[in-house]
Amino acid sequence: MRDFDVLTAEDGPAALGLLATTRVEVVLLDLAMPRMGGAEVLEHIKARFPTVEVVVMAGHSEVEAAVAAVRAGAYAFVMKPVDPEAALATAIERAIERRRLVARARALEERVGEHEQLGEVITSSAAMQEAYRKALGVAALAAPILLIGERGTGRELVARAVHRRGPRAGARFVAVDCSALPGPRAEDDLFDGDRDPAPDGHAGAGLVEAADKGTLFLEEVSALSLAAQARLLRVLTHGEIARAGGEPRRVDVRVIASTCADLRERAAAGQFREDLLYRLGVILVELPPLRRRREDIALLASHYLNRYVRAHGRDVRRIGPEAARLLREHAWPGNA
Incomplete structure (x- = not known):
């Protein structure tokens, strides 16, 4: 046989006693044993040591019992007499491999469960x-944070985690995708709100004012016009919104911005204010894309499998080895 560490037990009770005191990955179990039959031993193993895999040995007259043993939880069965260098060694190796795969899958599920309870980044x-x-280390500060990374790298998740861990956790978290704001109205939506008065005679607040005392997350801040950038700089520098035809309004917001663009290049090209870049980049955090952190692929796959299984009521427990391999080898353009 191949290089296994082998322990022996003369009967079923001795085997169960050995399992209670020794770490064992696979039990090679003969169905025909004195004192306690193999089927009864298997039942005890699966009840008391569920992570241990069992390979059953059976004679030709015990085929039905061997099949019943597999249905009762044995990994596989081999027929006697066995070839130790072929069928038996292969069955044991595959049982060990299955046990380790199941253990890794369970560890992933536990880690995913922990992360889901926190509602934060899974990595x-x-x-x-x-x-x-780095991001959470400055959660208690009021300074802006600039998150640099591609879309799909978890920028908003990090921003929300910073908000939850900081002193503004009880106030609003307002997320704004600057690239999705209508060009001509972006400045109004952020700083002025509705121009026309509501039925009570008051104009609605802009998104910046809606985040007062809380956190404002500006996704793709590079998409803002130069005019909007100037007004954002005033919020950061003076803590106020300058409104046309009226007195400035005081605001107290913690700004977290994100971008996938090189803001230094944009500033050099006159497309982004250098003074705003300086203000936003007081604390700079770079989030790596998925192709540079492939160790997260299995963890994220388990997370989304759990989510969709719950959402659709499906009974799918784990991702198979071939599917896991394909996920690992995928290039993940766009991190999705």
Whole structure:
């Protein structure tokens, strides 16, 4: 046989006693044993040591019992007499591999469950964890944060985690995708709100004012016009919104911005204010794309599998080895 560490037990009770005191991955179980039959031993193993895999050995007259053992939880059965260098060794190796795959899957499920309870970033990547720690390390400050990374790298998740961990957690978190704001109305939507009075005679507040005392997350801040950038700079510098035809309004917002563009290049080209870049970039956090943190792929896949299984009521427990391989080898353009 191949290089296995082998322990022996003369009968079923001795085997169960050994399992209670020793870490064992696979049990090779003969159905025909004295004192306690193989089927009864299997039942005890699955009840008391459910992570241990069992390979059953059976004679030709015990085929039905061997099939019943597999239905009762055994991994596989081999027929006696067995070839130790072929069928038996292969069955044991595959049982060990299955046990380790199941253990990894369970560990992933536990980690996903922990992350889902926190509602925060799911990652095992050292680079992503470092970025996450850096962002959370300044959660208590009022200084702006600039998150640099491609779409789909978890920028809004990081921003929300910073908000929840900081002193503004009880106030509003207002997320704005600047690239989705209608060009001509972007400035109004952010700073002025509705120009026309509501039935009570008051104009509606803009998105910046809606985040007063809370956090304003500006996704793709590079999409703002130069005029909107100037007004955002005033919010950051003076804590006020200058409104046409009226007195400035005081606002107290913590700004977290994100971009996938190189803001230094845009500033050099006159497309982004250099003074605003300086203000926003007081704390700069770079989020790596998924192709640079492939160790997160299995974790994220398990997370989304759990989410969609719950949403659609399907009984799918795990991602198969071939599907996992395809996920690992995918290029993940756009991180999605």
